Amino acid sequence: MMMMLQQAMSWGDVLMGIDPHSYAALGVAFAIGLSVVGAAWGIGLTGASLVGAAVKAPRIRSKNLISIIFCEAVAIYGVIMAIILLNKFNSGSGKSATVTYQDHFAGFAIFASGLTVGLSNLACGICVGITGSGCALADAQESSMFVKILIVEIFGSALGLFGVIVGIIQSADGSFQ
Amino acid sequence: MSAEAKEESKKEVQEYYEAQSYVRVGGEVGGLAYFNADHGYLEALLRGFRSGFLKEFELRQLCQCTTLEDVKLTFGDTDYCNVLNGVSKLGPDNITDLCWRKCANEFLFLRDQATGQLATFMDFVTHQYLIKNICFLITGLLNNSDPNSLLERMNPIGVFPGIRSVLTFENTQDGMVELYRTVLIDTPVAPYFEQYFNTEIQADEPYQQLQDVYNEVEIDIISNMLQKLWLEDFYYYTQELGGETAIIMKELLEFEADRRAIEIVINSFSTALNDQFSRDSERKALFAPFGTLYPEGIESFSKVGDMASLATALEPYAVFRTLWQRAQQDGISIQDALYAYEVQLNVLAFQGQSHFAAFYAYIKLKEQEKRNIWWITSCIFQQRDQKDFNRWLKIF
Numbered sequence: 025m026m027m028m029l030q031q032a033m034s035w036g037d038v039l040m041g042i043d044p045h046s047y048a049a050l051g052v053a054f055a056i057g058l059s060v061v062g063a064a065w066g067i068g069l070t071g072a073s074l075v076g077a078a079v080k081a082p083r084i085r086s087k088n089l090i091s092i093i094f095c096e097a098v099a100i101y102g103v104i105m106a107i108i109l110l111n112k113f114n115s116g117s118g119k120s121a122t123v124t125y126q127d128h129f130a131g132f133a134i135f136a137s138g139l140t141v142g143l144s145n146l147a148c149g150i151c152v153g154i155t156g157s158g159c160a161l162a163d164a165q166e167s168s169m170f171v172k173i174l175i176v177e178i179f180g181s182a183l184g185l186f187g188v189i190v191g192i193i194q195s196a197d198g199s200f201q
Numbered sequence: 202m203s204a205e206a207k208e209e210s211k212k213e214v215q216e217y218y219e220a221q222s223y224v225r226v227g228g229e230v231g232g233l234a235y236f237n238a239d240h241g242y243l244e245a246l247l248r249g250f251r252s253g254f255l256k257e258f259e260l261r262q263l264c265q266c267t268t269l270e271d272v273k274l275t276f277g278d279t280d281y282c283n284v285l286n287g288v289s290k291l292g293p294d295n296i297t298d299l300c301w302r303k304c305a306n307e308f309l310f311l312r313d314q315a316t317g318q319l320a321t322f323m324d325f326v327t328h329q330y331l332i333k334n335i336c337f338l339i340t341g342l343l344n345n346s347d348p349n350s351l352l353e354r355m356n357p358i359g360v361f362p363g364i365r366s367v368l369t370f371e372n373t374q375d376g377m378v379e380l381y382r383t384v385l386i387d388t389p390v391a392p393y394f395e396q397y398f399n400t401e402i403q404a405d406e407p408y409q410q411l412q413d414v415y416n417e418v419e420i421d422i423i424s425n426m427l428q429k430l431w432l433e434d435f436y437y438y439t440q441e442l443g444g445e446t447a448i449i450m451k452e453l454l455e456f457e458a459d460r461r462a463i464e465i466v467i468n469s470f471s472t473a474l475n476d477q478f479s480r481d482s483e484r485k486a487l488f489a490p491f492g493t494l495y496p497e498g499i500e501s502f503s504k505v506g507d508m509a510s511l512a513t514a515l516e517p518y519a520v521f522r523t524l525w526q527r528a529q530q531d532g533i534s535i536q537d538a539l540y541a542y543e544v545q546l547n548v549l550a551f552q553g554q555s556h557f558a559a560f561y562a563y564i565k566l567k568e569q570e571k572r573n574i575w576w577i578t579s580c581i582f583q584q585r586d587q588k589d590f591n592r593w594l595k596i597f
Contacts, residue, residue: 069237076245080252154233157241158554161248 044131051138058142059102062149069153091156133198144187253280330359
């Protein structure tokens with residue numbers, strides 16, 4: 025029996041010791057999970073104000089659904105990213121016995137990409153929700169306010185788009201062997 | 202189960218739920234990201250009601266009316282279009298009462314839908330009217346008015362399920378204490394009565410003052426004392442709520458405390474409260490322990506015996522100084538100037554989103570609108586000149 029010299033373990037060993045596939049799976053979970061949390065939060069915020077304001081001013085009902093659609097778009101970004109990442113995750117996983125450098129890279133890339141998309145969509149969803157609620161209330165009092173506050177919402181929803189763009193570039197080269 | 206036992210258990214369940222409705226919920230109220238989950242719908246409904254206030258051009262149209270029938274026609278374009286349907290005899294009190302009942306229905310609808318801290322907050326707003334109603338009923342009984350007409354003339358916002366039993370008050374020795382022990386102890390305003398009784402107990406002769414038989418003036422003082430206690434409680438509760446609510450309500454309630462102090466001083470000028478000896482004890486006890494005027498202004502009110510000395514006492518405070526000067530320049534009373542400033546502050550409360558202050562400001566502004574409608578319809582009824590109409594205030 026050979027006596028093996030025990031070296032002190034460091035955090036690097038712990039992080040590298042985790043299988044890259046689990047990193048990738050977590051990345052997919054963050055991508056879709058956090059995006060949906062953001063979208064749901066936003067729709068809840070906007071929907072409550074919209075329903076209340078439409079009691080006195082029914083004309084705002086159809087126009088203000090745009091705010092809800094902006095929030096929903098955030099969830100769609102999350103679904104798209106999750107599907108893209110899943111395709112990378114499924115390609116070639118489990119075919120080789122040892123974990124290579126490429127696998128580590130793929131695992132980290134997919135994890136980071138998922139986290140990027142998830143967190144930015146979370147923030148974007150809440151932002152659009154709060155702004156949409158203000159938009160519904162202002163539109164009920166004065167119709168000319170709707171278009172102006174919609175511009176604020178458009179800037180808000182661009183935040184989710186930034187996250188998706190960066191996420192796609194992050195995960196572009198990652199693929200399991 | 203026999204029919205009697207069923208009736209008994211139903212009554213128990215009802216009492217239990219009534220008791221639950223007096224629970225006070227504290228803690229912090231969420232900011233922009235959390236508020237809408239619990240209270241977003243109601244705030245949006247409230248802002249819908251905000252658009253129902255009479256606008257300036259509608260008030261001017263009302264001023265142009267010659268008879269009260271014209272008033273009914275003018276109401277047809279506003280939110281009050283259905284209020285005067287089927288009313289045979291129109292008079293200023295009648296019209297104002299019906300308009301206020303509409304507002305009260307809307308407010309109580311919001312209160313029924315409210316949960317959590319908003320429910321407690323709106324309950325606080327109703328407690329003020331509850332105190333006024335109880336004192337109104339007692340005053341009515343002292344004047345031997347018809348009990349049924351008293352119940353009809355109460356303010357609909359401040360009503361609790363057992364309010365009929367306040368009519369059992371007898372103006373004898375221990376009458377007030379008996380009323381408290383039997384009826385008032387179950388109401389949400391019981392703590393204020395308790396605090397009032399505790400301050401009235403003298404060291405050597407307990408309950409001496411409470412054994413007195415009351416007259417109208419004393420009921421008025423009791424009412425003011427209870428409202429001071431209510432205002433204090435409300436102030437500390439809103440500060441506990443934190444966030445935007447605390448900031449806006451602080452300003453609104455501090456002005457309310459100051460306005461109330463000035464009004465008490467002005468109303469006390471021709472009464473016994475203005476004596477040198479009772480200024481420091483009785484009159485001072487009616488002032489709230491917060492506000493811009495507290496503590497130095499309140500101290501200086503001990504030397505105030507007439508309007509001139511009141512003006513001197515208010516000199517150091519910029520807001521009240523400018524209001525006093527405006528009142529003298531425009532020839533209106535200081536109370537009207539204070540109302541105008543109050544309207545300005547309450548309108549500003551609607552500027553922010555995700556706070557409770559709008560609910561309080563809504564009731565205050567509806568009060569002003571009630572005063573507007575009452576003044577204009579009274580002027581029309583008494584057929585005064587056009588220049589007398591101008592006491593109404595523009596709200597939105």
